Amino acid sequence: MIEARAVGVQLGRPPSSAPSGALTTQRRTVDNITSAFQRGQVVAIVGRNAAGKTTLLRALAGVIDVAAGEVLWDGKPLQRWSARERARRVAYVAQRPLLSARFSVRETIELGRYALAPSDQRIRAAIEAFGLTEIQDRIYHELSVGQQQRVALARAWAQVDANGAILLDEPFAAMDLAETDRSATLVRRFVSGGGLAIVVLHDLSLAARIADAVVVLDAGRMALAGPIREVLTTDFLTRHFGVPFRLDIDGIPEPMVGQDGTKQVS
């Protein structure tokens, strides 16, 4: 549904200041990413800090321009879709959902319908799904960051069609376990209903639990991609992240951080 073809993104330098042939790969935040993301899957994007995870996600969401290659949605370059068609196909949720006006929870969620026909029913469904009914009239800024993340997810929920895509940047980072459980379950349910979710995650155990496939980025390039169980082996993870991993009782890789480097890899 979303396809990246040799995508390169460059941040912090005007593309007009150099001829396109002169772009050096070192300056690209992400470079030469080719990957297809299909409906019915949760795809995790993982990698170390500054690997280009957020940049790739933003490029796939069409909220930044690519310097090379192209991003296709349903077979068509995303720029060729109208604003309305784009809005109902793909929703993007940033890592820190900011809001510069004092809207209530409900008003914030309604912003998801900006380019689309207003739908009270969609708004209500999103509010109920994310357990926001009680706090729907509260001011967004008065919520905890975890609650704000839930509101942002609900906004995306109210925005895209059932077979659209939600692109989420560390959506659970500030959530407690119950909130994470509820939200992750909803993301799973969304893809079971024919949607696509692409999620940037730091927590590899969480990625292994909720994702079907994974893209591993390393210094802006694609290091590895494929079904999650095949890619996220303890061997690979130990090598890639420089921290020993072992499998927990469910067979999920678990990082052994804070162990003073002792080899505890099972």
Place this chain on the structure above:
Amino acid sequence: MNFARHRRALGLGLLLAAFMFALALRYLVGSSGFGEPGEGIARYRLDAGLAATAIGVSLAIAGLFLQVLLRNPLASPFVLGLSSGASFGYMLALYLASQFGIAAGSFFGLSGPSLFAVGGSLVALALVWQLGSRRGAVDPLGLVLAGVIIGSMAAAGTTALQSLVPAGLRGDFVGWMMGRIPEAPPQGLLLIVSAIAAAATGLGIAIGPALDASSLSDDEARSVGVRLTTVRITLFVVSGVLAAGTVALAGPIAFVGLVAPHAARLMVGPRHATLVLGSALAGAAMLLAADAIRQVVDVGGGRLPVGVLTALVGGPVFLILLRRAPILHHGGSS
């Protein structure tokens, strides 16, 4: 929500009443005291009332647009170096007139210095735009920083020129700098400024939903379908034109552009379609009231400039609002 809708309607009603009251007050108050004006005077009072309305609306809408554009609740038409640029232009014209006898003429009912002031404000804005945007994309923080720098440089230039002109002209400059609502404004100019104020209000109401969605982070606003660059360029250009129009008519008037949107936000809530209309009413009411008060306050050496009153009255009101209401948008508890 019905509650929010009722609150918006009630707030708008109150602001409308405040505006009507201030307009009537300005009509009934003159240098001759309180009462129905005579035949000859009524026309001046009506013109002054219309001018104050147009200027108040322009300043409030410009302030609101810049607060949205810069994501900064402290933004006002003059944070982008506009008033400093205007003052520099005005002073430059006085200097040129006193030294070389040029720039003293008038055009379209505007004095040479006023024209230079408009020019100065537009040049300052153009520079700020050039310095504060990258690859055609507007960077809110960059704009504010560029505005502060350009403003400081223009202010330094103004001070330098002040020391070069005859002492008598300095008084003229100081009086202009505080702003005054003209009682006999050039009719063509008054018409243009009024038309711009009305058009900008209509535009603001029309793009209200886009302004709402622009409150999201840049990426998320684009994702819900806002053409963010177009919206930002529109806000910048329209607020520049609005503010330049007020400078031409009345000189730089402080605080209305900053306070009116906040007052309106407290009355009608955060939705921009309503907030635009509310800000326009609040700005007009504030300036009309200040100008009416000005008519009756005699400090011995003549009447106070209206800019002094908007700052003296608007400042404390703003501080009270700041303490009582959460005007600053950012942050969230964990």
